[in-house]
Amino acid sequence: MTGGEAEAVRTDLPRLDLVRVLGALAFVAGLVVYMQVNGLPRQGYQVVVILWLATVAWDVRRPVREHLAFLRDWWPPFVVLLFYLYSRGVSDDLGIFSVHFTEPIEADRWLFGGTLPTQFLQEHLCGVPCRQSLPPRWYDVVLTTVYYSHFFAALAIGAVLWKRKRDEWIYFMRRYLVIISLSVVCYVLYPMAPPWMAARDGYLTDDVARITGRGWFDLTASAGSTTTAHQNVSSIGNQVAAMPSLHSALAIFIACWVIARYRHPWRWTVLLYPVLMLFSLVYYAEHYVIDEIAGALLVVAVMAGWAWWDRRRKRTSVS
Numbered sequence: 001m002t003g004g005e006a007e008a009v010r011t012d013l014p015r016l017d018l019v020r021v022l023g024a025l026a027f028v029a030g031l032v033v034y035m036q037v038n039g040l041p042r043q044g045y046q047v048v049v050i051l052w053l054a055t056v057a058w059d060v061r062r063p064v065r066e067h068l069a070f071l072r073d074w075w076p077p078f079v080v081l082l083f084y085l086y087s088r089g090v091s092d093d094l095g096i097f098s099v100h101f102t103e104p105i106e107a108d109r110w111l112f113g114g115t116l117p118t119q120f121l122q123e124h125l126c127g128v129p130c131r132q133s134l135p136p137r138w139y140d141v142v143l144t145t146v147y148y149s150h151f152f153a154a155l156a157i158g159a160v161l162w163k164r165k166r167d168e169w170i171y172f173m174r175r176y177l178v179i180i181s182l183s184v185v186c187y188v189l190y191p192m193a194p195p196w197m198a199a200r201d202g203y204l205t206d207d208v209a210r211i212t213g214r215g216w217f218d219l220t221a222s223a224g225s226t227t228t229a230h231q232n233v234s235s236i237g238n239q240v241a242a243m244p245s246l247h248s249a250l251a252i253f254i255a256c257w258v259i260a261r262y263r264h265p266w267r268w269t270v271l272l273y274p275v276l277m278l279f280s281l282v283y284y285a286e287h288y289v290i291d292e293i294a295g296a297l298l299v300v301a302v303m304a305g306w307a308w309w310d311r312r313r314k315r316t317s318v319s
Contacts, residue, residue, distance in 0.1 A: 019060060019061060020058060020059075020060070023056075023057040023058060023059075023060040024057055024058060026057060027053060027054055027057035027058075030053070031050065034050075040148070041151065041152075042148075042151050043081070043085055043151070044077070044081030044084065044085075044151065044155060045078050045081045045082045045085065047151060047152045047155045047156075048074055048077055048078050048081065048155060051155060051156065051158075051159040052067075052070045052071065052074065054159065055067070055070055055159060055162075055163060056070075058163075059163075070162070073162065074162075076173075076177060077155070077158070077173065077176070077177060080177055080180050080181055080184070081180070083184060084180055084183070084184050084187075084241070084246075097188070097189060097190070097191055098191075099191045099192065099193050099240050100190065100191065100192040100193065100243075101192075101193045101197075101198050101201065101203045102203060103192075104192060104242075104243065104288040104290050104291065105195075105198060105203065105204065105288070107288065107290040108288045108289050108290055111289060111290065112289075116195075116204070117282050117288075117289050118195045118208055118282050118283070118285050118288070119204070119205070119207065119208055121279075121282060121283040122207070122208060122209070122211070122283065122285070123207070125137070125139070125283060126209075126211060126283075128207055129206065129207040129209065130207060130208065130209045130211060131209055131211070132209060132210070132211045132212075132213070132214050134211075134214070136214045140211075140214045142276070143276065143279065143280035143283065143284070144212070144213055144214065144280070146273070146276045146277050146280055147212060147247070147277065147280045147281070147284065147286075149277075150246075150247045150250060150251065150277065153250070153251075153254060154176055154250050154253070154254055157172065157254065157257075158172055158173050158176065161173075168261070172257060174306065175253065175257075175302055175303065175306055176250070176253065178302050178305075178306070179246075179249050179250065179253060179298060179299065179302050180246065182298060182302070183241070183244060183246045183249065183298065184241075186243060186244060187240070187241040187242075187243075190243055191240040191241075192240055192242045192243040192291075193240055193242065194239075194240075194242045194285065194286055194287055194288070194291075195208055195285040195286070195287070195288060196208065196209065196210030196285040196286070197239065197240070199285070208285050209285060210284065210285050210286070211283075211284050211285065212284040212285075212286055214284075242286075242287060242288075242291050243290075243291050243294055244291055244292075244294030244295040244297070244298050245281060245287040245291040245292045245294065245295040246295065247277055247281055247286070247287065247295075248274065248277060248278050248281060248287065248291065248292040248295035248296060249295035249296070249298050249299050251273055251274040251277035251278070252274045252295065252296050252299045253299050253302075253303075254270070254273065254274075255270045255271055255273055255274050256299065256303060258270045259271075278292050
């Protein structure tokens, strides 16, 4: 390389970095404005669009066809997440499956010797009666943050893999989509009320309350709104998508993926993520423990099923 060529490389690199920085700043600014107007993104299909824009901003100088490749590759997750959002309407239109209230209550009480975990946790960590308007504790901030991470954690991992390791992205997204798809089937065939709904409709004491979002000091849903971010989203989508717990399933799936794909001793600390997620779901009256057990079993079944399929395909290709 001649001196002139080396100088050209040195002068090009800062310019390329500057473009990337400016693209990232523009994306962050746009995201802040979006959240000010529309509130926190809490639906998977919204997150997919945001992640696409993030990849465009990060590599803004790439050809347009490469940016459009994201839409080509990510349309299956987008469709599945959109169907998940409105799966309640499918169940309602069928008109043959009523919402189940009592079975999970009985199951949790049987598992814990007559005590309902949600009621126990809210009595000891929130108060009697527990209300979202009560002053949050430090652990509410942690648990609300963990709870909200459900809406973007797996998709964000997928976006990074899509940019850097396409084979690993395929491995990850296949399992992710099967977990969600099987969950949606369960929600349509077995609509089940979460604890907060059971309390609202008289199946549990009204001391049990939906306090999700309490740790974020009741952030408003959007500019000029008088409702909280949680209340704004609660009116949309399937509120009886409880069995199995998709929050639990995806948190466990992420932990399993990290532990299986990395070899660093610290990888085991990722188990704190599903532990905190499962705890927050029961405490916030979003799920029963039996829902979480079902979510864990779903992950085990999906991971085992894909492992069997990969082994079978490998034997077939060898023979």
